[in-house]
Amino acid sequence: MPIEDGYDAGRYYYYLGVTSREASNNDVIQTNHPVTFTVEKATFTITPEDKERTKIYDAKPFTQQAIPSVKEGSIVLYSLDCRTWKQDQPYITDAGVLNVKAKVEHPNYETVTIDYTLEIIPRKVTLTSATAKKQYDGKPLTNKTVVVSAEGFVSKEGATYKVTGTITDVGSIKNTFTYTLYKGTKKENYQITNV
Numbered sequence: 589m590p591i592e593d594g595y596d597a598g599r600y601y602y603y604l605g606v607t608s609r610e611a612s613n614n615d616v617i618q619t620n621h622p623v624t625f626t627v628e629k630a631t632f633t634i635t636p637e638d639k640e641r642t643k644i645y646d647a648k649p650f651t652q653q654a655i656p657s658v659k660e661g662s663i664v665l666y667s668l669d670c671r672t673w674k675q676d677q678p679y680i681t682d683a684g685v686l687n688v689k690a691k692v693e694h695p696n697y698e699t700v701t702i703d704y705t706l707e708i709i710p711r712k713v714t715l716t717s718a719t720a721k722k723q724y725d726g727k728p729l730t731n732k733t734v735v736v737s738a739e740g741f742v743s744k745e746g747a748t749y750k751v752t753g754t755i756t757d758v759g760s761i762k763n764t765f766t767y768t769l770y771k772g773t774k775k776e777n778y779q780i781t782n783v
Contacts, residue, residue: 632657634664634692636704645711645777647742651679652706654690662694683710683777710776714738716783717751717763728754734765738781745773 636652643650656662665673667689680686684707691701718733734749741747747770753763765782769775 629696629698632692632694632697632700634690634700634702636690636702641705642707642709644739645683645708645742647681647745647777649679649681650706650708651677652688652704653677654692654702654704656692656694656700658694658697661696662692664690664692666690678706680706680708682774683708708777710779711740711742712738713740713778713780714783715747715749715765715767715780717753717765719763724758726756728756730754731763734767741773741778744770745777746770747773 634654634656637655638652641652654664654666656664663675665675666678667673668678668687670689673691678686678688686706687703688706689701689703691699693699714737716735716737718731718735720729720731722729730751730753732749732751734751736746747767749765749767751763751765753761753765755761767780767782
């Protein structure tokens, strides 16, 4: 007795009716026999939406959706500790690593869990003090300019600079400077090199 297509996973109970005749008096006898059918859960997969799970810091939240191979009827849940599961996708904004666990639940498929990592790399910034020269005139020579290069700071982030290099007599010195990051600019989000 075949099971019809379209049944969800689970156990199903039927009664199989058997009709027979008594040999002695030809009476018809109806007998019901209980029959159990089981539809087992199928298997499927879940993968992050993008193979590239690393990016350079840009002050924007970084997340990756986990995609089940069967979308209809599936519920994807996320966790950072394997204890609390939510449908909200975890994200990372500052430089660092975020270890994500995702699982997909479906009434007709075995629950599948995967681990993946999101990483934000510090942004490279090179700070270079400007140069200057002149003929000796007895007055201090300074140049307060600091040039930002490499990947640079993201919008609305940066630093203020205090250039301390100065020379009056004939010769040369390094145009030294110090910097102070803006409020809200986090040092760990940048790899800063002074030149």
